[in-house]
Amino acid sequence: MEGSVSPLTVAFAAAVLAWASVATVTVVGRLGFERRRRLSASQPVALRSAPARSRRLVARAERHRGEAGKWKRIAALRAVSRERHPRRRALLRWALEDRDRDVAGAAVRVLGEIDDDWATEMLIEALRANRYPRALAAGQLERRSPAIGPLLLQLLSDPDAAVRFWGATLLAGCPEIARDELIALTTDPEANVRAAATEALGTRGGGRSVRGAVVARLGDDAWFVRVHACRALGQVGSPDDAPALAGMLGDPWWWVRAAAKDALRSFGLNVAGVLVPHLDSDDGFVRNGAAEVLQDIGFLDGLARSGKEGGLRERILVAGGDDMRRTAETRADDEESARIDRRTGS
Amino acid sequence: MSTLHVLHWTVVVCISYLALTYVLYLLLAVVGLFENAVRRRESATEDYETLAASRFTIPVSVMLAAYNEESAITATVRSLLALDYPEFEVVVVNDGSNDDTLRVLRANFDLAPFTIFSRRIVQTEPVRAVYRSRTEPRLLVIDKENGGKADALNAGLNLARYRYVCGVDADTVFEPDALLKGMRLVVSDPARVIGVTSHLTIALDPEATMAEPVGRRRVASRPFVAYQHLDYLRAFFNNRLAWSRFHFMLCAVGAFQIWRRDVLEEVGGYARGFTCEDIELTFRVHERYLRQRREYRILCLPDNVGTTEGPDTVRKLVSQRERWQRVIDESVWHYRRMLFNPRYRTVGLLGVPFYLVSEVLAPVFEVLAVLSLAAAVAFGVFHWTTFALTLGLISFANAALTASAILADDLQSRVYRVPDLAWLLLLAPLDLFLYRPILMWARLKGTWRFLRRDKGWYKFERNARAAPV
Numbered sequence: 001m002e003g004s005v006s007p008l009t010v011a012f013a014a015a016v017l018a019w020a021s022v023a024t025v026t027v028v029g030r031l032g033f034e035r036r037r038r039l040s041a042s043q044p045v046a047l048r049s050a051p052a053r054s055r056r057l058v059a060r061a062e063r064h065r066g067e068a069g070k071w072k073r074i075a076a077l078r079a080v081s082r083e084r085h086p087r088r089r090a091l092l093r094w095a096l097e098d099r100d101r102d103v104a105g106a107a108v109r110v111l112g113e114i115d116d117d118w119a120t121e122m123l124i125e126a127l128r129a130n131r132y133p134r135a136l137a138a139g140q141l142e143r144r145s146p147a148i149g150p151l152l153l154q155l156l157s158d159p160d161a162a163v164r165f166w167g168a169t170l171l172a173g174c175p176e177i178a179r180d181e182l183i184a185l186t187t188d189p190e191a192n193v194r195a196a197a198t199e200a201l202g203t204r205g206g207g208r209s210v211r212g213a214v215v216a217r218l219g220d221d222a223w224f225v226r227v228h229a230c231r232a233l234g235q236v237g238s239p240d241d242a243p244a245l246a247g248m249l250g251d252p253w254w255w256v257r258a259a260a261k262d263a264l265r266s267f268g269l270n271v272a273g274v275l276v277p278h279l280d281s282d283d284g285f286v287r288n289g290a291a292e293v294l295q296d297i298g299f300l301d302g303l304a305r306s307g308k309e310g311g312l313r314e315r316i317l318v319a320g321g322d323d324m325r326r327t328a329e330t331r332a333d334d335e336e337s338a339r340i341d342r343r344t345g346s
Numbered sequence: 347m348s349t350l351h352v353l354h355w356t357v358v359v360c361i362s363y364l365a366l367t368y369v370l371y372l373l374l375a376v377v378g379l380f381e382n383a384v385r386r387r388e389s390a391t392e393d394y395e396t397l398a399a400s401r402f403t404i405p406v407s408v409m410l411a412a413y414n415e416e417s418a419i420t421a422t423v424r425s426l427l428a429l430d431y432p433e434f435e436v437v438v439v440n441d442g443s444n445d446d447t448l449r450v451l452r453a454n455f456d457l458a459p460f461t462i463f464s465r466r467i468v469q470t471e472p473v474r475a476v477y478r479s480r481t482e483p484r485l486l487v488i489d490k491e492n493g494g495k496a497d498a499l500n501a502g503l504n505l506a507r508y509r510y511v512c513g514v515d516a517d518t519v520f521e522p523d524a525l526l527k528g529m530r531l532v533v534s535d536p537a538r539v540i541g542v543t544s545h546l547t548i549a550l551d552p553e554a555t556m557a558e559p560v561g562r563r564r565v566a567s568r569p570f571v572a573y574q575h576l577d578y579l580r581a582f583f584n585n586r587l588a589w590s591r592f593h594f595m596l597c598a599v600g601a602f603q604i605w606r607r608d609v610l611e612e613v614g615g616y617a618r619g620f621t622c623e624d625i626e627l628t629f630r631v632h633e634r635y636l637r638q639r640r641e642y643r644i645l646c647l648p649d650n651v652g653t654t655e656g657p658d659t660v661r662k663l664v665s666q667r668e669r670w671q672r673v674i675d676e677s678v679w680h681y682r683r684m685l686f687n688p689r690y691r692t693v694g695l696l697g698v699p700f701y702l703v704s705e706v707l708a709p710v711f712e713v714l715a716v717l718s719l720a721a722a723v724a725f726g727v728f729h730w731t732t733f734a735l736t737l738g739l740i741s742f743a744n745a746a747l748t749a750s751a752i753l754a755d756d757l758q759s760r761v762y763r764v765p766d767l768a769w770l771l772l773l774a775p776l777d778l779f780l781y782r783p784i785l786m787w788a789r790l791k792g793t794w795r796f797l798r799r800d801k802g803w804y805k806f807e808r809n810a811r812a813a814p815v
Contacts (some may be wrong), residue, residue, distance in 0.1 A: 081364045295460060
């Protein structure tokens with residue numbers, strides 16, 4: 001038909017219009033955002049909202065429908081909490097019990113911002129109920145540690161092993177208030193709980209009973225408990241514990257050997273005497289581990305510097321292998337070069 | 347059937363192909379916008395402060411493979427060490443560089459060689475030395491014989507200490523909250539989230555770009571670089587976010603890929619037999635987990651985690667993109683058993699077919715479309731106005747998709763200045779004429795090299811920057 005517009009022209013016009021519309025929305029939206037940002041920076045937000053707005057916020061925070069409604073609810077929950085609305089406690093409880101993980105998670109985070117005891121109790125309830133990843137509720141509770149330590153004690157005797165685990169983990173910030181309970185948990189039937197209790201005890205010194213409990217866990221059946229025991233001993237132990245840790249250098253699990261080496265390193269040069277006999281061990285892991293720790297604590301380089309190395313340096317290098325010999329020589333060369341540079345001022 | 351008839355039908359087939367891929371991209375862009383909105387709202391309610399301070403935030407080993415990166419390595423490592431994250435280590439692997447990469451690292455981070463007895467989870471080329479920094483205990487540098495990026499990352503994996511690893515590129519400068527943003531969803535669901543990647547931007551000089559504050563950053567004024575920026579935006583916001591929503595995220599990009607370490611160990615680490623390691627690894631993990639009917643998620647996030655260096659010449663760009671084309675072809679071919687196989691769920695039914703249609707077959711159809719359209723006009727099968735309108739339609743239809751990616755990025759990050767947004771939006775319709783031909787050539791070249799089974803990596807030279815210290 002003459003004068004009619006071809007479908008191709010219509011499609012072309014539609015494409016231009018689509019591009020222009022999205023481009024306009026992008027630029028206008030951004031300008032609006034900048035304007036709102038400037039305004040909010042220059043005008044302080046009223047802490048107390050008008051009654052009508054308050055009612056609207058509460059209604060939104062109570063329940064939601066659909067994806068968009070969910071995020072409005074979450075925003076409303078934050079708003080009623082920040083404005084210390086009298087109904088915020090009930091609203092947060094409902095949100096915490098909501099089947100939607102995003103809503104429950106948001107409630108956990110909002111509770112984390114509230115310093116009142118009831119908020120702490122609700123977070124502990126959330127941790128028990130496992131409606132949301134426990135690590136997030138624990139993260140919020142951890143921020144209040146050690147002040148909330150006494151409230152956490154109840155978790156240590158919970159029938160649910162996961163709750164006992166989190167109780168022990170959270171008490172790492174203040175193990176002294178539950179020392180006996182934590183020591184008891186190092187023999188819990190659940191390996192995760194034993195690991196958490198051992199880790200918690202490792203955060204503070206606690207005398208012979210704590211050290212004894214930790215050392216006992218070096219022989220645990222679960223490899224990750226042994227890892228925590230090595231780390232804990234590195235924290236609460238002393239060079240006197242080095243022989244026990246050196247014995248772990250031959251553990252079949254790499255993680256345990258690595259933790260034992262870390263713990264031994266933390267005692268510094270004091271462990272050298274304990275490690276030297278292990279350089280001749282029949283177990284390759286033990287020989288290598290002992291040589292590596294002696295290298296890392298500076299004992300090997302110290303021998304080279306002192307010039308009184310005798311055969312000991314050679315024993316370490318033999319235990320560490322060709323690679324250790326090469327790296328030791330490179331470090332020595334580097335030191336020599338640096339010394340010459342310093343002397344010549346270059 | 348006459349030649350003109352054949353020509354007519356060739357054009358029809360090519361236009362139908364373009365229309366089909368356009369509809370697919372449009373659908374993905376809509377889903378991508380939705381996914382972006384959800385992730386943005388999630389992120390807004392996230393308590394990053396607690397996450398950044400918590401002992402329960404899972405530690406990460408960041409692994410960086412470096413081959414002849416003397417100009418970029420220092421800035422990258424510094425940006426990694428400045429990450430705001432509770433517990434992490436940076437493992438740099440010098441993959442037998444024949445420039446001064448190792449010397450620069452030793453000088454800037456006070457490195458000394460030490461012997462570390464580690465596990466050999468994956469076989470790699472021999473390690474020459476392992477260096478620790480005397481000033482930065484979180485930094486470990488491995489110097490090894492050249493074996494390619496996958497081999498270097500495997501060497502990093504052997505020495506990495508933590509439960510999650512994050513593979514990054516040596517030419518990328520990271521935002522301080524990159525790891526925090528990347529690990530946010532892992533912390534919420536570590537049992538299922540086994541892989542995460544996130545959005546990266548591109549610049550000629552990432553350090554200079556990142557030095558500008560958010561909201562005032564500039565987009566390159568050179569159209570050549572701005573088009574690469576647009577390409578990244580489309581890839582992340584229009585495609586990968588939608589793939590992530592549909593559970594077929596098939597490309598955890600090499601510049602930022604977080605993996606649960608046991609997953610990498612289980613699948614045997616990064617594969618050396620492919621042109622690049624990232625896409626193939628993602629395919630492999632999907633294949634294994636779906637075959638074994640295990641629950642898992644590999645996610646793409648819209649958060650801008652860093653700025654990577656883009657090629658500054660056409661030659662370098664072609665070299666980079668032909669390599670990307672080759673690895674896509676190699677991966678789709680190698681995992682062809684997943685194609686339309688219901689056992690592999692959305693990966694087999696949507697993801698791999700999408701790759702086949704939109705990436706593997708694209709070079710063939712694109713070239714055919716150009717040649718047949720030109721011939722059709724020359725032989726009078728179509729009037730030149732039809733030809734011009736068709737080109738205009740394709741240009742603006744693609745520009746609308748590009749604009750939607752720019753919108754999604756701006757809603758997410760608010761990182762660029764308004765004039766720069768306008769500049770990008772204006773460039774979008776000319777993409778077909780100024781940038782696509784280069785990509786078309788690169789993809790054709792990549793396909794040819796794939797057919798010749800060429801697996802070489804012709805690394806392009808880094809852009810000129812300030813001299814290494």
